Amino acid sequence: MFRNLPTFKSLPQAIGLPFLSSSEDAQLAFKAGDNGLKRLSQGDVIPLSETSYWSQYWSVFNSAADVYSLLSVQDVRQALRSNPDNVANLIQALAHHLFTLLPSPEFPSSTAPETGGLSPSSQALNCLRVLGRVLVVVYEGEAEGAGKAWADKYLWSRGRAPPRSAVGGIEEDAAQFSLGDDDDDDDHEKKDEDPVLTAAVDEGELEHPLAGPSTNGHPAPAEEEGEELPSLADRLFSCVIDMLFCAGFTVPDSVRGEDGQGDKINYVIWEKGVGSTVSIGSTSELDRNKIEVLRFLVILLSQTVYTPPTALATATNAPLEHLTHALERRLVLSLLCSLLNTSLAPKAGGVPYNHLVFRAAEERRTMVRMCLMTLLVALDYRSFDNITPTPGTPGGLAAEKDDNAFRFFISKLHRKDDFAFVLGGIIGILEEHMAHTNNYLPGSKKPVPYLLEAFMLLWRLVDLNKRFRAYVFESGKAIDLIGYILICCLEFKNDPAQHGMLRLLAYLLQTLSADAGFATAINQPLRQPVPAKWAVQGNASDFMIVSIYSIATTPGLNTLFPALTISITNAAPHLRNIGVQASTRLMQLFKAFSAPNFLLADDSHPRLVYYLLETFNAVIYHQLNENPNLMYAILVAHADFQRLATFTLLSGLREIQRKKALRAKEEERNTPPPRGLVRTDSELAMLAEKAALLGREIEGDEIDDERRPSQSQSHRGSEDSHARMTSPPPGHMSEKARGKMRATSPPPEESSSAGDDEELMRVAQAGIGPNGYIPTQEWVTSWQKGLPLDPVLVAISELLPKIQDTQRAAGPSSKVFNLLKEIDLTDVLPPAPPFVPRKFTWSPQSCVWLTSLLWGDIYVAGIATGVWRDTTVRLFGVKQAPGTKRPAQVDRVLKMFGVA
Numbered sequence: 001m002f003r004n005l006p007t008f009k010s011l012p013q014a015i016g017l018p019f020l021s022s023s024e025d026a027q028l029a030f031k032a033g034d035n036g037l038k039r040l041s042q043g044d045v046i047p048l049s050e051t052s053y054w055s056q057y058w059s060v061f062n063s064a065a066d067v068y069s070l071l072s073v074q075d076v077r078q079a080l081r082s083n084p085d086n087v088a089n090l091i092q093a094l095a096h097h098l099f100t101l102l103p104s105p106e107f108p109s110s111t112a113p114e115t116g117g118l119s120p121s122s123q124a125l126n127c128l129r130v131l132g133r134v135l136v137v138v139y140e141g142e143a144e145g146a147g148k149a150w151a152d153k154y155l156w157s158r159g160r161a162p163p164r165s166a167v168g169g170i171e172e173d174a175a176q177f178s179l180g181d182d183d184d185d186d187d188h189e190k191k192d193e194d195p196v197l198t199a200a201v202d203e204g205e206l207e208h209p210l211a212g213p214s215t216n217g218h219p220a221p222a223e224e225e226g227e228e229l230p231s232l233a234d235r236l237f238s239c240v241i242d243m244l245f246c247a248g249f250t251v252p253d254s255v256r257g258e259d260g261q262g263d264k265i266n267y268v269i270w271e272k273g274v275g276s277t278v279s280i281g282s283t284s285e286l287d288r289n290k291i292e293v294l295r296f297l298v299i300l301l302s303q304t305v306y307t308p309p310t311a312l313a314t315a316t317n318a319p320l321e322h323l324t325h326a327l328e329r330r331l332v333l334s335l336l337c338s339l340l341n342t343s344l345a346p347k348a349g350g351v352p353y354n355h356l357v358f359r360a361a362e363e364r365r366t367m368v369r370m371c372l373m374t375l376l377v378a379l380d381y382r383s384f385d386n387i388t389p390t391p392g393t394p395g396g397l398a399a400e401k402d403d404n405a406f407r408f409f410i411s412k413l414h415r416k417d418d419f420a421f422v423l424g425g426i427i428g429i430l431e432e433h434m435a436h437t438n439n440y441l442p443g444s445k446k447p448v449p450y451l452l453e454a455f456m457l458l459w460r461l462v463d464l465n466k467r468f469r470a471y472v473f474e475s476g477k478a479i480d481l482i483g484y485i486l487i488c489c490l491e492f493k494n495d496p497a498q499h500g501m502l503r504l505l506a507y508l509l510q511t512l513s514a515d516a517g518f519a520t521a522i523n524q525p526l527r528q529p530v531p532a533k534w535a536v537q538g539n540a541s542d543f544m545i546v547s548i549y550s551i552a553t554t555p556g557l558n559t560l561f562p563a564l565t566i567s568i569t570n571a572a573p574h575l576r577n578i579g580v581q582a583s584t585r586l587m588q589l590f591k592a593f594s595a596p597n598f599l600l601a602d603d604s605h606p607r608l609v610y611y612l613l614e615t616f617n618a619v620i621y622h623q624l625n626e627n628p629n630l631m632y633a634i635l636v637a638h639a640d641f642q643r644l645a646t647f648t649l650l651s652g653l654r655e656i657q658r659k660k661a662l663r664a665k666e667e668e669r670n671t672p673p674p675r676g677l678v679r680t681d682s683e684l685a686m687l688a689e690k691a692a693l694l695g696r697e698i699e700g701d702e703i704d705d706e707r708r709p710s711q712s713q714s715h716r717g718s719e720d721s722h723a724r725m726t727s728p729p730p731g732h733m734s735e736k737a738r739g740k741m742r743a744t745s746p747p748p749e750e751s752s753s754a755g756d757d758e759e760l761m762r763v764a765q766a767g768i769g770p771n772g773y774i775p776t777q778e779w780v781t782s783w784q785k786g787l788p789l790d791p792v793l794v795a796i797s798e799l800l801p802k803i804q805d806t807q808r809a810a811g812p813s814s815k816v817f818n819l820l821k822e823i824d825l826t827d828v829l830p831p832a833p834p835f836v837p838r839k840f841t842w843s844p845q846s847c848v849w850l851t852s853l854l855w856g857d858i859y860v861a862g863i864a865t866g867v868w869r870d871t872t873v874r875l876f877g878v879k880q881a882p883g884t885k886r887p888a889q890v891d892r893v894l895k896m897f898g899v900a
Contacts, residue, residue: 026060031070040086041079047089054093058126059117064292064865067129073870076137080150088154091134094127095232098239101127108249108264110285121249125292131236132299132867140871143306155233156318236300237322241331243293244338250290252281267334273341273425274418275333284360287367294370298858299867301377305855308874309848320381324404332405339375343368343450343457344425365449372453373858378406379460380851411464419471422461427477429454430484434528437491451488452501452857456850459508463840473517479540482518483526485509486547490534493554500853502551506563507840513567514837519574538579541571545578549585552592562604563840565589565611570837572618576626583629586615587637594644596652597659601769606783609644617791620825621832624795628820631795635803638796645789649777653760656768790830798828852876 030036035053039046046053061067080087101107107120118126142151230238243249247256247264255266269276300319307315327335381404413419433448448454458481462469472478485505492498512518522540530536534550536543548564551557568586578586592598593608616634619627634641643651767774799820806815856876859868 026056027066027070030056030060037071037075040090041075041082043083045083045085045089048093048096051093054090054097057090057094057130058097058123061126061129062118062122064129067126067133068866068869071130071133073133073137076134077140080137080141084150087134087138088150091131091154092232094131095236095239098124098127099235102239102242102246108246121289124243124249125289128240128292128296132296135299136302136868136871139303139306142303143308143872143874156231158228158231158234233300233319234322234326237319237327240293240297240300241327241335244290244297245334250286250293252283252286255280267330269334269341270338271341271345273337273345273421274413275337276341279345284363287363291363291367291370294367294374295862295865295867298370298374298377302855302858302868304851305859305868305873305875306871309852309876312848312851312875313844317381320377324378324381324406327405329405333409336375336378336406336409339371340422343371343375343453344422344428346425346428369450369453369861372450372457373854373861375406376453376456376460376854377858378404379410379464380854382407382847407464410461413465414467416471419468420475422468423472423475423477426454426458427480427484430481431528434484434487437487438529438531449861452504452853455485455488455501455504455508456854459504459511462508462511469515470517472512473515473521478512478517478521479524480527482509482512482522482540482544483528483530485512486544487528487530487534489551490547493551493557496556499557500856502557503560503563504850504853506560506567507846509567510563510570510838511840513570514839516574516837519571522571523574523576536579536581538582539577541575542579542582544568544571545582546585549589552589561608562611565608565615566838569611569615569618572615573622573835575619576623578619578627578630580629583627583633586612586630587633590616591637591640594640596647596655597768599647600649600652600656600764600773600775600780602771602773603779606787610783610787613788613792617788618835620791620795621829622835624823624825625821628817631799631820632803632816634792635796635800638800641789641792641796644784644787645793647780647784649764649775649780650757650760652775652780653764657760657763788833794829795825798825799823 032038036056039053048054061070076087079090101120101124104120106113107124110119110121112119117123138151138155242265245251245265245267247253247266251266251268251270255268256264268280270280270282272279301317301323303317303319304312307317413422429448429451433451436447462472472481485508489502489505492502519541522544524539526540526543530543534543534547536546545568548568551564552561590609590612593605593612599605599609616630619630624631764775766772802819802823803816806813806819852875859873859876859878862868
């Protein structure tokens with residue numbers, strides 16, 4: 001009687017849901033069925049031999065999105081807490097399936113087997129995806145302390161192999177993919193036989209200091225107990241590296257050889273560039289597979305994300321330690337050159353309006369970013385910083401032995417062709433970014449997603465390889481790099497989300513400025529177009545000074561002041577023909593940095609004045625006649641230098657109180673300013689910039705100060721400037737004393753009572769500035785006496801009377817500039833101190849900051865796939881974006897299912 005009843009293929013169809021494919025049906029069963037994901041966290045331990053269960057983890061997913069939607073962090077976390085043995089078996093089952101697939105003759109293949117199911121290549125990718133999903137939860141548990149013993153037991157423990165005659169099953173497959181144990185002589189043989197690797201390594205030049213009999217980080221085999229087996233994590237590393245060089249999967253089949261019968265694992269460099277003169281070619285499918293494997297490699301290394309910044313300097317990162325210290329030299333070189341060349345290979349031009357071309361371009365961009373991130377993670381690791389050097393050994397033998405192989409080989413690059421390729425690739429990325437920023441053809445260019453990585457790689461290369469740093473300036477392209485750095489600084493200064501990159505650019509600029517070729521480069525005009533809103537007349541030096549002023553007057557960027565100011569100071573002895581605008585901005589910086597409310601607000605602020613005084617002195621000693629505009633600006637501001645020479649805590653507090661009283665008086669009167677004090681828009685803008693720099697509102701007494709025209713106005717004939725120029729010069733000194741001590745005498749103290757001074761000191765005890773810093777007279781004396789004021793004060797004392805005698809008109813005449821171009825102060829100046837550029841020095845804090853910046857960017861890049869989503873990241877803070885409303889179409893579908 002039931003023969004005519006309809007037959008349903010699945011439960012969803014029976015209850016009227018839309019038709020589900022067999023794959024979707026399998027996914028539903030995996031998510032909700034009793035023999036699916038639920039079983040992983042239940043009480044029974046699932047044996048490794050139950051392949052029908054474990055095979056679901058590499059057969060039911062069709063994409064990375066499926067893995068992250070069906071296998072949530074909460075699911076893995078629950079299983080790790082409830083039944084950790086099942087999670088261990090899951091990792092072992094996935095790893096074993098990978099170790100079995102890779103040597104299989106059917107791998108790689110994108111064709112599904114006749115028996116049904118996914119292709120071997122898809123299965124391998126699913127193994128990587130699920131392993132990555134599980135590992136991030138394991139690393140999270142390690143950071144909490146709960147999972148450390150588990151990880152040590154299942155991921156990093158090593159056992160002894162039984163006699164070879166007894167090895168079978170999983171152990172046989174694993175042995176084929178354990179890290180090789182070729183000794184150094186064998187490695188040399190392979191290098192000589194491989195023309196690609198021979199190009200990558202010059203004999204005797206790129207020899208690793210640890211060269212010698214290598215067991216790839218493992219102890220030598222024991223004779224009685226058998227060979228020590230690599231840990232599961234070690235074998236995963238070996239397998240992943242092999243997958244990155246697997247013919248037909250990540251590299252073309254052609255690398256097997258002409259007959260196609262060669263070894264499918266060939267450590268050939270992917271792209272033409274460093275170490276290779278040929279490109280092996282690629283396809284979209286190969287690129288997609290590379291992206292998946294590299295993403296898993298980054299996940300394998302991501303233990304850092306779950307380490308607090310305070311523990312980063314002492315925490316051991318076993319995966320990174322293995323990658324940078326245990327891989328064979330041959331593998332390191334092949335991987336290093338492949339990542340570097342793929343990142344910097346010339347990009348195809350054109351306008352990608354066609355959706356197929358656009359998709360291919362996006363995939364290529366994603367792969368470039370993955371290559372850059374993987375390379376930078378390897379270059380970032382510095383475990384040797386925490387190793388105590390061997391006593392009596394210059395430089396510390398222990399630190400040298402523990403060197404990062406990736407950093408070592410980067411430091412040993414020396415060929416001009418390699419440098420040209422690397423520098424050209426970085427500049428190409430920066431040009432691509434500028435093309436998007438300038439928007440020459442709307443919609444034709446997309447933002448460069450790896451701009452931060454490009455700048456970070458440039459910094460690493462300049463910092464690690466002194467030959468590359470020299471080549472940057474010898475090539476004549478340093479001016480281009482400087483221009484791009486400054487333009488990007490201006491572009492990002494108002495975007496808090498980009499302030500990490502802005503800080504990196506400031507440190508990079510300081511690093512470059514320590515080279516003598518830096519000033520030679522910036523004494524020429526910029527070669528790239530600058531947006532009109534930032535355009536500055538003059539050379540690159542003018543653009544740099546005005547740009548730094550613009551950054552300094554942007555709120556919230558105080559931490560950048562030292563690096564940016566040092567960049568100017570380092571170049572000062574070689575600067576020529578600084579223009580009017582740049583000279584004015586430089587003096588405005590000096591006025592702002594030496595203002596009492598800024599000077600007393602933090603113990604680090606006086607050093608900014610010190611750097612600027614060094615800048616002025618370097619110009620006076622080395623380029624006096626080449627910079628009449630700057631010298632004239634110094635003479636106009638002679639009173640500011642005089643006040644700084646006699647600065648005390650009380651005088652500074654009086655000035656702060658005077659400004660506060662004047663502002664209060666203005667507010668009390670609440671009347672518009674007199675007609676004569678009406679300011680133009682440009683004057684108001686300048687006031688706003690100064691106020692932003694000092695972190696306060698515009699004060700009333702600045703009205704009169706700022707009415708004085710800028711230097712550019714004085715050149716057109718300003719009577720106010722002329723009045724300032726003709727004011728009395730500093731105290732006169734004898735010829736004998738001139739140049740040997742400060743050419744000044746303290747001015748008489750303003751009349752004040754002891755009660756007033758006590759009140760001022762109480763104000764100081766309450767704290768100055770936004771952070772409540774409490775200055776003392778002892779602290780003021782400690783830095784005020786050390787300010788290098790003598791040269792600039794002597795120059796003012798010598799030049800000011802001559803200028804006053806020459807200048808009869810309201811503004812500077814040609815005679816004034818002729819005098820400044822011809823004057824010689826050699827006989828009156830104190831001896832010139834040796835000038836030593838201030839290089840950027842790495843501190844533990846700066847290392848932690850850069851690591852955080854790198855991994856923060858990697859974290860953001862992984863948001864689309866959800867790699868670390870819903871896990872507790874400790875290296876940096878994660879601020880969740882506000883939720884968005886569900887689209888109407890989604891609501892309609894959910895209502896159809898009866899969910900909403």
